Amino acid sequence: MRYSQYLLPTLKETPSDAEVISHQLMLRAGMIRKVAAGIYNYLPLGLRSIRKMERIVREEMDRAGAIELLMPMTIPAELWEESGRWKEYGKELLRLKDRKEADFCLGPTHEEVVTDIVRGTVRSYRQLPLNLYQIQGKFRDEIRPRFGLMRGREFIMKDAYSFDLEEAGADAAYEKMYQAYRRIFERCGLRFRAVEADTGNIGGTSSHEFMVLAESGEDSIVSCDSCEYAANVEKAELRQSAATAAPPAASLQKVLTPSRKSVEEVAEFLGTTPDRLVKTLIVETDTGEIVAVLLRGDRELNDIKLSRLLGCNWAELASEETVLKVTGAPSGFAGPVGLKLRILADWEVREMSDAVAGANEKDAHFTGVNPERDFAVEAYADLREAVAGDPCPRCEGRLEVWRGIEVGHVFKLGTKYSASMGATVLDDQGRERILFMGCYGIGVGRTVAAAIEQNHDENGIIWPMPIAPFQVIVTMVNPNDEQVSLAAEQIHAQLLALGVESLLDDRDERPGSKFKDADLIGIPLRLTVGARALKDGQVELQHRRSAERTMLALEEAAARVAQQVRTELQMD
Ligand code: ATP
Numbered sequence: 001m002r003y004s005q006y007l008l009p010t011l012k013e014t015p016s017d018a019e020v021i022s023h024q025l026m027l028r029a030g031m032i033r034k035v036a037a038g039i040y041n042y043l044p045l046g047l048r049s050i051r052k053m054e055r056i057v058r059e060e061m062d063r064a065g066a067i068e069l070l071m072p073m074t075i076p077a078e079l080w081e082e083s084g085r086w087k088e089y090g091k092e093l094l095r096l097k098d099r100k101e102a103d104f105c106l107g108p109t110h111e112e113v114v115t116d117i118v119r120g121t122v123r124s125y126r127q128l129p130l131n132l133y134q135i136q137g138k139f140r141d142e143i144r145p146r147f148g149l150m151r152g153r154e155f156i157m158k159d160a161y162s163f164d165l166e167e168a169g170a171d172a173a174y175e176k177m178y179q180a181y182r183r184i185f186e187r188c189g190l191r192f193r194a195v196e197a198d199t200g201n202i203g204g205t206s207s208h209e210f211m212v213l214a215e216s217g218e219d220s221i222v223s224c225d226s227c228e229y230a231a232n233v234e235k236a237e238l239r240q241s242a243a244t245a246a247p248p249a250a251s252l253q254k255v256l257t258p259s260r261k262s263v264e265e266v267a268e269f270l271g272t273t274p275d276r277l278v279k280t281l282i283v284e285t286d287t288g289e290i291v292a293v294l295l296r297g298d299r300e301l302n303d304i305k306l307s308r309l310l311g312c313n314w315a316e317l318a319s320e321e322t323v324l325k326v327t328g329a330p331s332g333f334a335g336p337v338g339l340k341l342r343i344l345a346d347w348e349v350r351e352m353s354d355a356v357a358g359a360n361e362k363d364a365h366f367t368g369v370n371p372e373r374d375f376a377v378e379a380y381a382d383l384r385e386a387v388a389g390d391p392c393p394r395c396e397g398r399l400e401v402w403r404g405i406e407v408g409h410v411f412k413l414g415t416k417y418s419a420s421m422g423a424t425v426l427d428d429q430g431r432e433r434i435l436f437m438g439c440y441g442i443g444v445g446r447t448v449a450a451a452i453e454q455n456h457d458e459n460g461i462i463w464p465m466p467i468a469p470f471q472v473i474v475t476m477v478n479p480n481d482e483q484v485s486l487a488a489e490q491i492h493a494q495l496l497a498l499g500v501e502s503l504l505d506d507r508d509e510r511p512g513s514k515f516k517d518a519d520l521i522g523i524p525l526r527l528t529v530g531a532r533a534l535k536d537g538q539v540e541l542q543h544r545r546s547a548e549r550t551m552l553a554l555e556e557a558a559a560r561v562a563q564q565v566r567t568e569l570q571m572d
């Protein structure tokens with residue numbers, strides 16, 4: 001490819017609406033352009049990296065025995081009604097009507113469609129196991145699309161679905177996908193962790209997320225410093241400690257705390273510390289229930305754990321209005337004493353004694369608050385968010401906390417979709433059996449963006465060779481010098497003949513700005529062809545990552561570069 005003829009609109013300035021580095025660099029490197037919130041054009045350079053990522057995914061899916069097909073993006077509502085998700089799936093599902101007023105949605109995920117295919121085509125256990133995958137555009141009407149391809153509304157996903165007669169077979173399919181995912185992210189040169197995860201909207205029995213470690217990640221994950229345990233914070237289990245509360249020493253006493261609402265303000269005002277406060281959160285659920293949740297003052301609620309305990313889809317802090325109605329006081333003064341609500345509490349609250357809690361009265365708190373003596377808790381459970389230093393739930397180690405970008409997710413679905421949609425086969429006894437399913441997603445664009453988060457410097461992207469849009473950039477320092485342009489053309493042609501993806505920078509621009517662009521778009525190897533070195537029959541090879549430079553003889557430059565590319569592409 002010739003740069004002068006290519007569509008590669010690089011930007012000097014960082015676009016002001018791009019918060020994370022991958023988004024900034026993808027815009028600046030001319031890889032993507034926004035069409036609408038969360039909807040992007042993949043410009044030629046961006047598409048090349050996307051296609052490479054897809055190729056790696058395809059190779060590993062095929063190697064694991066999955067079979068590629070392609071399902072439509074537009075899905076009739078009836079299929080989603082069968083699974084029950086037409087009602088359950090929230091506003092992320094973009095619903096639309098055709099000219100006959102029939103309901104459709106744009107597929108955010110394809111369990112229903114693939115289950116429909118299998119129930120219509122697979123009759124016998126002999127056709128199993130089966131794993132079907134596609135690489136396709138998905139649509140989710142995300143509430144906050146942001147960070148470019150990282151959280152788009154329309155985005156490319158690889159989704160695979162496994163079908164097995166027995167649960168053991170489904171477990172094996174899951175394990176195969178898990179290993180394939182490891183290979184995929186290793187091949188991309190990413191630092192990642194596979195963590196236990198919540199099953200969320202998709203449902204099912206167990207799941208792992210693949211998290212690329214990056215400060216800009218939207219997820220928090222924990223991992224044990226001494227065993228293999230790793231989990232999304234949403235899911236991270238905390239053990240009940242063996243500690244018991246000291247017997248109550250103080251009596252309940254109401255104290256004035258004028259305008260002190262936050263835990264920190266109250267603690268400071270009363271000369272105590274946040275961990276001596278009982279934090280009372282008034283929470284509303286999608287089922288319309290209002291409950292009080294108690295936590296130690298220095299802890300945060302994990303709403304996923306709470307939703308699981310309550311058996312609802314979501315639980316969120318109640319509005320100011322609701323708090324006033326159910327506690328009789330503005331928020332900041334709620335407390336368990338005398339409260340007429342279901343009260344759920346984190347295990348740690350049981351260990352507290354002579355604590356401080358809101359008095360359900362404006363500008364007042366109680367001191368000397370003791371669980372059991374002063375209020376009743378319906379259930380104690382693990383409800384708080386894990387923090388660094390918490391004990392590991394599996395061993396004696398301690399948890400560490402990291403930020404991560406979820407690039408892949410594998411789920412055991414059990415029979416959730418096959419049962420509701422009637423996906424069955426006949427077994428060797430002629431009995432009708434419901435299939436066990438698994439589903440496995442990878443965000444293609446998000447993975448490419450995550451790779452940039454991990455591989456960049458102040459000058460731009462530093463592509464890992466396997467997903468680099470081009471492997472080599474041949475920079476003509478002075479295209480008007482006939483010898484320079486001839487030599488560069490020749491090397492470029494030799495590289496192409498050797499199967500190396502070369503971009504020839506033949507633009508009539510200052511060398512400095514060509515070098516800047518080469519750094520920005522992050523091509524792993526740069527061959528610089530300039531008049532001075534050429535007099536000695538040499539060209540310069542520079543590695544984008546190490547900035548290391550070597551002079552190569554003109555005749556052997558292409559072969560040496562081809563060799564370097566092959567080395568950097570190899571895995572295992
Ligand atoms: P998240 O929690 O980040 O919203 P999810 O759990 O909803 O993601 P899955 O349903 O597991 O996502 O989808 C499979 C994969 O698709 C994810 O691991 C992620 O890589 C990718 N993905 C999901 N939502 C988006 C999005 N809005 N933009 C880009 N990629 C996405």
Ligand code: MG
Nearest residue numbers: 200209406409
């Ligand atoms: Mg997920």
